[in-house]
Amino acid sequence: MLRTQDIQVKQLNEGETRIFHFSPQGLLPPGRTLAINLETRTMSLLSDGPTLIAERQLSANEMHLLVPILDYFPHYCPYEVFLSYLSTKVVTEASIERCRQRLKEAQARGRWEQELRPVRRALSSLRTKLYRLDLGISNVRERGCSLISLTSQSPKHQQL
Numbered sequence: 001m002l003r004t005q006d007i008q009v010k011q012l013n014e015g016e017t018r019i020f021h022f023s024p025q026g027l028l029p030p031g032r033t034l035a036i037n038l039e040t041r042t043m044s045l046l047s048d049g050p051t052l053i054a055e056r057q058l059s060a061n062e063m064h065l066l067v068p069i070l071d072y073f074p075h076y077c078p079y080e081v082f083l084s085y086l087s088t089k090v091v092t093e094a095s096i097e098r099c100r101q102r103l104k105e106a107q108a109r110g111r112w113e114q115e116l117r118p119v120r121r122a123l124s125s126l127r128t129k130l131y132r133l134d135l136g137i138s139n140v141r142e143r144g145c146s147l148i149s150l151t152s153q154s155p156k157h158q159q160l
Contacts, residue, residue, distance in 0.1 A: 024073050027149050034133070036066065045133045056129040061086060061122035069147050076146040079103060082119045
């Protein structure tokens with residue numbers, strides 16, 4: 001997981017806008033930073049300078065899933081965490097545990113797919129937006145998802 005020393009929080013203007021900068025080793029090429037604006041729900045890929053390389057607007061659900069997947073990087077983010085971020089305003093260990101139980105019960109009743117439908121829908125649209133930033137989402141079967149770099153997987157990305 002990212003620790004506080006890995007995250008720079010920058011307050012702009014009246015202290016209203018919260019922008020988080022991520023440069024996790026192994027995820028982005030050297031000199032690149034992912035900036036997340038929680039107020040406007042935008043994610044931007046920046047290079048040194050800073051120069052804007054690409055920017056994407058996110059839906060509320062996409063933003064709710066981006067925050068934990070970044071927080072858990074380089075490890076996978078469990079589905080119960082995603083579900084908790086989508087279903088509660090304040091995520092706590094108790095809310096994550098409730099979602100874990102909810103998923104266990106759904107799996108026992110054969111309703112795993114239905115229970116995870118909102119998560120999978122948001123992950124699918126987030127995956128499309130991350131692709132333009134040379135990032136992807138890798139599934140860990142029946143466990144969760146992790147953020148991956150696409151720069152070493154495609155010749156198109158190597159030209160950047």
